[in-house]
Amino acid sequence: MNIKKLSLSILFLCLALSVQAADANTQRALPGIDSYYEWIQSCLKASEADLPAISASAEAAAKFYLQDNCKIIASGDFGVVGEAVGRSGGMMRFRWGSPIKDYVKDQPPRVVLLALREDHYEEYLAQAREKLSNDVSFVVLLGPRKLLDRAKADGFPMAVAIDNHAAAEEGLFSLGDGKFVVPTSPVASLMTLWVWTAEFVAACTREGKMPVMYQSYAIPGAKERAEQLKGLRFEEATPTSIQAGVLGRAFLQAARADLETFYQHEKNNLAAVAVKAFETEKAGYGVYAFLHGHAIVMQQLSFPNSPNFFTQLNQGWFEQRKDVTLANGDFVFCVGYSVRFHDNEYKQWDERARQSGATLAWSFTDYERNEVEAVKAAGELWVNQHWDYGDAVVEVPGLDFKLFPTSGLISQAVLRLVESGIFSLHQAADWKP
Numbered sequence: 001m002n003i004k005k006l007s008l009s010i011l012f013l014c015l016a017l018s019v020q021a022a023d024a025n026t027q028r029a030l031p032g033i034d035s036y037y038e039w040i041q042s043c044l045k046a047s048e049a050d051l052p053a054i055s056a057s058a059e060a061a062a063k064f065y066l067q068d069n070c071k072i073i074a075s076g077d078f079g080v081v082g083e084a085v086g087r088s089g090g091m092m093r094f095r096w097g098s099p100i101k102d103y104v105k106d107q108p109p110r111v112v113l114l115a116l117r118e119d120h121y122e123e124y125l126a127q128a129r130e131k132l133s134n135d136v137s138f139v140v141l142l143g144p145r146k147l148l149d150r151a152k153a154d155g156f157p158m159a160v161a162i163d164n165h166a167a168a169e170e171g172l173f174s175l176g177d178g179k180f181v182v183p184t185s186p187v188a189s190l191m192t193l194w195v196w197t198a199e200f201v202a203a204c205t206r207e208g209k210m211p212v213m214y215q216s217y218a219i220p221g222a223k224e225r226a227e228q229l230k231g232l233r234f235e236e237a238t239p240t241s242i243q244a245g246v247l248g249r250a251f252l253q254a255a256r257a258d259l260e261t262f263y264q265h266e267k268n269n270l271a272a273v274a275v276k277a278f279e280t281e282k283a284g285y286g287v288y289a290f291l292h293g294h295a296i297v298m299q300q301l302s303f304p305n306s307p308n309f310f311t312q313l314n315q316g317w318f319e320q321r322k323d324v325t326l327a328n329g330d331f332v333f334c335v336g337y338s339v340r341f342h343d344n345e346y347k348q349w350d351e352r353a354r355q356s357g358a359t360l361a362w363s364f365t366d367y368e369r370n371e372v373e374a375v376k377a378a379g380e381l382w383v384n385q386h387w388d389y390g391d392a393v394v395e396v397p398g399l400d401f402k403l404f405p406t407s408g409l410i411s412q413a414v415l416r417l418v419e420s421g422i423f424s425l426h427q428a429a430d431w432k433p
Helices: 003-020 031-049 051-065 078-084 118-131 145-153 185-206 222-229 246-282 349-355 369-377 407-428
Strands: 071-076 094-096 110-115 137-143 160-163 171-174 180-183 287-291 331-335 359-364 381-384
Touching (some): 031 051, 031 246, 031 407, 071 118, 078 110, 171 407, 180 407, 246 287, 246 331, 246 407
Parallel strands (some): 359 381
16 A cells, blocks of 8 residues: 555544544544634634724715615625525615626615625626716625725725635635635625624614614514514614624624534534545545525535535525436535425425435534434434524624524535535545646
8 A cells, every 4th residue: 555545544544533432522623624714713803803994884884875765785796695685683675686787777876795706706897887886886895805906906896895804815725736725705705794784783873773684584473573674774763872893893702602612513523524525526426515505505616716526416495406316325415504404395305315325414503403303313414503593693782682693604614614624635635626
């Protein structure tokens, strides 16, 4: 056996022993998983240091939004758009805004939060020049420093720009030939989105207005409440004024705590999923991801610098792609919200997938205990996302429910951490894309 094969065999043996150990907290993750998690922590610190600038941009946008009939729209990368719109603890008036060319027809004044991604940059630039270069558009550009600098040089229409503090080359891991893999903006932009939204809400309160906010539909009465508030931009009551930096910092602190709890409990389960995906690929079978969640359902496996370890299996929220047939030996990593992919619109997808001979692994949170027990009964891997019932983390004066969720951030982290673990295994095998 040569040195490379021996090293890879030893790595697999260590992982197998680690995954079987009783106390996951004392075990070591794959090095790529550790490295990506350390980067997430550095991004949290950078966002907190950047809080004054984020607050200033949110305050300027909030003052613009006070105009009569002004709309607020999320645009650009679908991960950010999906996370901003229709989310527990988010703004009810945030509207879907992709592609740009479709949402600006006959619109009144609008605040546009536009998340950049490199593979769609030219499309965004052309459409923004055509549709957003006017005095009824307050454009907040969000993205990595390299793209923001490019946008400035190109005269991209914008009022303010926010650095998401992604890795300098977007991908975290160098292949040694100028290429980098495992993208960081999907996580960084979600983090920045919620810090900015928190500061936007606070800025509105300083102007005597409280935007109407979603409560999780998992909570009884929340859906009915949303129907009653439909069409309103602001609550009727005058809110308590909240100082700049308070809500954004509270979100970052809560996100740090949730991520730390998740990581310390789940890093070995993340590694086990990575090993299963790697082994399946090496054996010549299909490796798929079924991604259900606002932040991950669309165009996230094709994000620039993606390592292409997974093929997306789902089309939309609930259905398997019609052009893919699962076969014996395939592997599917199912990243969801709080349930397995079984009831209602899923139409027992999980049972049909097992009948095909595919192996399933899961990631969702744990408050639906019957869902967790069903996965355990099937003998399948499960990565607990560890976010709490209600799916929001920041207390706000005058509201009887919390705002701003961490679930989307954690689901993106789950995907990227597993990709990072697979990268470690490929690296040991001298992998090149």
